[in-house]
Amino acid sequence: MQDQESVDLDQRWSERSVLITGGLGFIGSTLAIRLVELGARVTVVDSLIPQYGGNLFNLEGHEQALRINLSDIRDRYSLEVLLQDQEVVFNLAGQTSHLDSMRDPETDLAINGTAQLSLLELCRRVNPGVRIVFASTRQLYGRPRYLPVNEDHPVEPVDVNGINKLSAELYHRLYADVYGLSSCVLRLTNTIGPRMRIKDARQTFVGIWVRRLLEKQPIEVWGGDQLRDFNDVDDVVEALLLAAADPALPPGPYNLGSHEKVSLRELAERLIRLNGRGDLRIVPYPAERRKIDIGDYYSCYERFQVATGWQPRRRLDDTLERTLHYYRRHLAAYV
Amino acid sequence: MQDQESVDLDQRWSERSVLITGGLGFIGSTLAIRLVELGARVTVVDSLIPQYGGNLFNLEGHEQALRINLSDIRDRYSLEVLLQDQEVVFNLAGQTSHLDSMRDPETDLAINGTAQLSLLELCRRVNPGVRIVFASTRQLYGRPRYLPVNEDHPVEPVDVNGINKLSAELYHRLYADVYGLSSCVLRLTNTIGPRMRIKDARQTFVGIWVRRLLEKQPIEVWGGDQLRDFNDVDDVVEALLLAAADPALPPGPYNLGSHEKVSLRELAERLIRLNGRGDLRIVPYPAERRKIDIGDYYSCYERFQVATGWQPRRRLDDTLERTLHYYRRHLAAYV
Numbered sequence: 001m002q003d004q005e006s007v008d009l010d011q012r013w014s015e016r017s018v019l020i021t022g023g024l025g026f027i028g029s030t031l032a033i034r035l036v037e038l039g040a041r042v043t044v045v046d047s048l049i050p051q052y053g054g055n056l057f058n059l060e061g062h063e064q065a066l067r068i069n070l071s072d073i074r075d076r077y078s079l080e081v082l083l084q085d086q087e088v089v090f091n092l093a094g095q096t097s098h099l100d101s102m103r104d105p106e107t108d109l110a111i112n113g114t115a116q117l118s119l120l121e122l123c124r125r126v127n128p129g130v131r132i133v134f135a136s137t138r139q140l141y142g143r144p145r146y147l148p149v150n151e152d153h154p155v156e157p158v159d160v161n162g163i164n165k166l167s168a169e170l171y172h173r174l175y176a177d178v179y180g181l182s183s184c185v186l187r188l189t190n191t192i193g194p195r196m197r198i199k200d201a202r203q204t205f206v207g208i209w210v211r212r213l214l215e216k217q218p219i220e221v222w223g224g225d226q227l228r229d230f231n232d233v234d235d236v237v238e239a240l241l242l243a244a245a246d247p248a249l250p251p252g253p254y255n256l257g258s259h260e261k262v263s264l265r266e267l268a269e270r271l272i273r274l275n276g277r278g279d280l281r282i283v284p285y286p287a288e289r290r291k292i293d294i295g296d297y298y299s300c301y302e303r304f305q306v307a308t309g310w311q312p313r314r315r316l317d318d319t320l321e322r323t324l325h326y327y328r329r330h331l332a333a334y335v
Numbered sequence: 336m337q338d339q340e341s342v343d344l345d346q347r348w349s350e351r352s353v354l355i356t357g358g359l360g361f362i363g364s365t366l367a368i369r370l371v372e373l374g375a376r377v378t379v380v381d382s383l384i385p386q387y388g389g390n391l392f393n394l395e396g397h398e399q400a401l402r403i404n405l406s407d408i409r410d411r412y413s414l415e416v417l418l419q420d421q422e423v424v425f426n427l428a429g430q431t432s433h434l435d436s437m438r439d440p441e442t443d444l445a446i447n448g449t450a451q452l453s454l455l456e457l458c459r460r461v462n463p464g465v466r467i468v469f470a471s472t473r474q475l476y477g478r479p480r481y482l483p484v485n486e487d488h489p490v491e492p493v494d495v496n497g498i499n500k501l502s503a504e505l506y507h508r509l510y511a512d513v514y515g516l517s518s519c520v521l522r523l524t525n526t527i528g529p530r531m532r533i534k535d536a537r538q539t540f541v542g543i544w545v546r547r548l549l550e551k552q553p554i555e556v557w558g559g560d561q562l563r564d565f566n567d568v569d570d571v572v573e574a575l576l577l578a579a580a581d582p583a584l585p586p587g588p589y590n591l592g593s594h595e596k597v598s599l600r601e602l603a604e605r606l607i608r609l610n611g612r613g614d615l616r617i618v619p620y621p622a623e624r625r626k627i628d629i630g631d632y633y634s635c636y637e638r639f640q641v642a643t644g645w646q647p648r649r650r651l652d653d654t655l656e657r658t659l660h661y662y663r664r665h666l667a668a669y670v
Contacts, residue, residue, distance in 0.1 A: 102513070105452055105456060105506075106449065106452060106453060106456070109448065109449055109452055110449075113444065113448060113449075113502070114441065114444055114445075114448075114449065117440055117441060117444055117495075118441060121440060121441070155490070157505060157509070158509070158512070158513075159509070159513075160452075160506070160509065163502055163505045163506060163509065164502070166501075166502070166505070167448070167498055167499070167501070167502045170492060170498045170501070171440075171495070171498060174492070174493070174494070174495065174498065177493075178437070178493075178494075
């Protein structure tokens with residue numbers, strides 16, 4: 001038996017046309033599966049660039065229930081056709097690695113800046129009534145001046161990725177303001193769960209920790225005392241759905257976040273405990289990364305909570321346990 | 336007889352190799368001429384895109400004293416060679432029209448964002464010891480929340496140009512912070528004087544006012560009550576030289592500005608009075624531009640004044656008079 005809220009949610013999404021950029025990625029694929037369950041007509045776009053989060057396995061078994069279009073968001077011609085007649089775009093595609101953005105800043109800009117601007121121009125021209133939800137990042141706050149970080153905190157990105165994500169966010173808000181495009185910006189904090197990239201630390205360091213644990217290697221914790229908040233991917237999916245569902249919701253930006261905050265060392269220890277075994281090694285923060293280290297970070301997500309009623313509902317331990325369970329079964333598909 | 340300060344200035348620039356991007360433009364060419372006077376070895380780069388500020392006439396008569404290289408800053412291969420062995424880069428090239436940035440946002444991004452990032456990458460690789468001074472703009476503050484606007488004012492660009500100039504500024508500051516590149520960012524307010532674009536309002540509305548006045552057409556003043564501050568181009572050139580001369584000066588950003596502020600209507604009236612004749616017509620702010628109107632604006636430039644001793648020294652009336660005089664003699668070269 002469904003409660004009233006889920007009935008509402010079903011009706012809200014049933015038969016609606018939805019495009020997810022980055023839809024083979026961690027969050028995008030989890031969202032796609034949820035939307036299929038809710039009865040939406042889902043198209044996912046993904047470049048499958050090997051260093052990014054896209055993985056065909058993320059939607060294995062769901063291929064008949066949605067449309068998978070392999071293309072890069074820098075390819076504006078395919079995007080123009082895919083955007084037509086969509087009611088909602090979940091704009092999740094992006095380069096997410098902070099280190100890669102420093103090694104190859106121009107590619108980061110092409111994907112996280114230029115392609116985002118093109119996408120908005122296309123929406124304005126071929127689908128001005130679309131609702132577009134953009135996944136931004138806490139990365140653009142830089143080193144917190146105070147905690148928890150709310151949306152009024154100064155924006156001081158410490159890497160090229162943060163600068164370009166800021167531009168993309170500002171484009172989304174500008175197109176709402178000037179052209180009346182219905183956009184909404186969420187600033188995600190660390191998101192974890194099944195389907196995240198675990199091959200390396202490009203998407204989240206928790207990914208490589210899970211991999212090393214399951215491969216019986218010690219987890220390397222850089223520093224260890226830094227505090228972080230983590231969101232379960234299912235909570236983030238719920239936030240994305242809420243942000244999309246109400247076209248009257250102003251563009252934001254809105255932080256996501258969690259009331260549970262832990263140090264990196266504690267997170268590693270919890271993972272080891274939940275796994276039943278494992279080791280961790282504290283190593284000094286690598287020199288190459290020190291300049292883009294931000295110290296402690298956790299969010300205030302009150303603005304989004306007040307606007308939509310959202311709050312994170314999954315406990316961190318449950319998320320970690322579910323994640324370990326997922327990768328124990330599917331490790332080979334992710335390494 | 337020179338005073339001590341000018342002797343110092345001469346010695347500081349004598350025989351130094353200097354590159355000016357946008358060097359055929361309004362500020363760039365004025366700076367180039369000044370640097371030649373000071374004994375520097377000057378190379379200017381300019382794309383001469385017809386809609387922008389570059390004009391060969393700006394350096395007419397100076398061609399033998401400096402090197403003019405026609406190329407676009409999006410052309411990274413020529414830029415790579417031109418950057419080598421320069422001691423200072425004055426990075427002034429850019430798309431400056433707010434309206435053009437809305438009509439063709441991708442070009443604005445390519446020039447004001449992508450090319451700026453490439454330039455910094457090139458500096459880092461082929462000339463990491465260079466001092467680079469970047470001309471940013473008050474445009475990125477958006478609608479002032481308080482006046483005068485200092486550098487702590489929130490950054491809330493109201494057009495694509497402001498977003499992209501913000502990115503470029505953040506790249507310059509990031510490359511200073513992470514790679515030790517010696518950069519400095521000045522946020523210019525309305526700059527006027529000889530050599531500005533007067534063909535249309537793309538660079539500054541004062542340009543088209545001067546043109547209309549000299550062509551005996553009424554000046555069109557949009558709104559009229561908005562307050563603005565104006566800097567004489569010679570004061571801006573002095574600021575650029577000061578920002579470049581001290582490699583220990585932190586990247587900023589630093590506002591330029593003026594203690595003299597006037598309404599647009601008053602500025603038009605002054606121009607007419609100084610010209611001896613002319614008419615003005617107050618027209619409602621055009622709908623197309625209303626969304627990117629920012630209301631009153633004037634800067635606090637105290638941070639730069641404290642850091643370098645700079646202050647604007649030219650009186651607005653003198654600037655306007657010198658400007659009218661210049662265009663009376665050279666109108667044909669600018670329309």
